[in-house]
Amino acid sequence: MAAFRTLDDADVKNKRVLVRVDLNVPMQDGKVSDATRIERVKPTITELADKGARIILLAHFGRPKGAPDAKYSLKPITETAAGIFGRPVAFVEDCIGEVAEASANAIQGGDILLFENTRFHKGEEKNDPDFAKALAASGDIFVNDAFSAAHRAHASTEGLAHILPAYAGRTLQAELDALEKGLGSPEKPVVAIVGGAKVSTKIDLLQNLVTRVDALVIGGGMANTFLAAQGVDVGKSLCEHDLADTAKTILAAAEKAGCAIVLPTDAVVAREFKANAANEVVAIDAVPANAMILDVGPDTVKAVNQWIDKAKTLVWNGPLGAFEIAPFDKATVAAAQHAAERTKAADLVSIAGGGDTVSALNHAGVEDAFTYVSTAGGAFLEWMEGKDLPGVQVLKQA
CATH class of the missing domain: 3.40.50.1260 (Phosphoglycerate kinase, N-terminal domain)
Known part of the structure; x- marks a missing residue:
């Protein structure tokens, strides 16, 4: 940079x-x-x-x-x-x-x-x-x-x-320094966690990350699109079936770049989307036809935390599940707290950003424990997408 x-x-x-x-x-x-x-x-x-x-x-x-x-x-x-x-x-x-x-x-x-x-x-x-x-x-x-x-x-x-x-x-200087540590010239291995509802809002982000990180954890509703593209029946879960080809293209690009893709292997499912709805943990290939995935399951959390343990740098954007309502916040909270512990132990540089991400880390009680949490939603996303930011470019030394 x-x-x-x-x-x-x-x-x-x-x-x-x-x-x-x-x-x-x-x-x-x-x-x-x-x-x-x-x-x-x-x-x-x-x-x-x-x-x-x-x-x-x-x-x-x-x-x-x-x-x-x-x-x-x-x-x-x-x-x-x-x-x-x-x-x-x-x-x-x-x-x-x-x-x-x-x-x-x-x-x-x-x-x-x-x-x-x-x-x-x-x-x-x-x-x-x-x-x-x-x-x-x-x-x-x-x-x-x-x-x-x-x-x-x-x-x-x-x-x-x-x-x-x-x-x-x-403040801008601190943000640029943090982002440089995150993706500019990070200490490897680099792991990215990307969650949220839809793949359609983060296509550029995913395409950029698979060429820049060693492992990409995909959670939230967008994971369902990737699972469905691989032939998994996700029941009534939020899923962009029309983006199956896009998901396959991203998976192929990751394989070519040597980036491991981490998708859910189990899930917390419920028949209705409300707080404390009756729920169960099922294998990802056993989602009932009348149920929806609202969080990743404990085996997936274990796998995510193992990747966090391997990482020297973590970049995080988006929750792993519907963290706004209990008990579908468990995976996001568990992974966030694990990343915070690794950061406190000086074993991990953790950079997070995006509106839902800041809310999720606050909910997990760890916002202050990450190396840097960006409050800049759109700018943080565009930076993660690998785009030049006009307000930053113009400040470069001649």
Whole structure:
């Protein structure tokens, strides 16, 4: 991986620093209900403030379709951000124009402004050069600390970096360092666990991984598609039968690349999809016609954990079963806790990401025990698919 310009390379004292952050946080009754993403950018904000930078935060919130919309305003986030940063955060009603520029010019070193939602302007998502110039008018330096938006070539993630000196913030830097350890130049053997409902959403991911890892564990609903492609009757389980040929192509590519594919050998099945439904463990070739697979069975968990034991690097995206409802969370929890133990013992580098994955690791009580857990859903997936991320590429050292 090429080196990236970071804050180590930047002189920020008394400079107006436009910092792209991810403040797209869940809200409930007008209040932030999960501040994880705000907490993630605190190291960058603190460092810049301590170095005397004049900080202007740029962010999007929701999908306002290129026009102002009160329900997508960033203003309600200001109070929570100030509490986390331990400093006042002033709000500005727009992100471009005379008021924005005057506000940026008026603040002192260590002060923080939060500009209104960049997506209130159509030029943001179109990466319009004139809109990027209008944003740049309020800054001397650009710092991107929003990996979760780095897969989008938008004005505030990519366009600004062509106008102002551009650097990776500490959160983005940590993410890139972790991803490099995961798939860029990992310690081998590398094992990937990929779960979730559908193969159709992760075709590119699977095709990339089989060429990069030593073993690929496939769980969740998507495993059923692979099993069915091999002639296994999966009963009433979620299954994309129309993707049988795709599954066979991925299996053939794995064989050619020397990547072991680990599919369920037993399963937990039930007749209805609800918490604590009557269930049983069956061999994978003995799924009753009127039942559905809702989790992998104990023999499969044992096999997964044996692969985790062999691995030096683990990359995880997606649960092994319907972890949201008991008792179909058992396999995901058991494997996650085993990976956490190996990580704590310094025997494993464990990198995880994706919305359901973060929820599953939280549910298993191990999110803090993994080497790195990415909160960047789409960007993490595109990175795992082997795609270049525009917001990252533009920060590479010349």
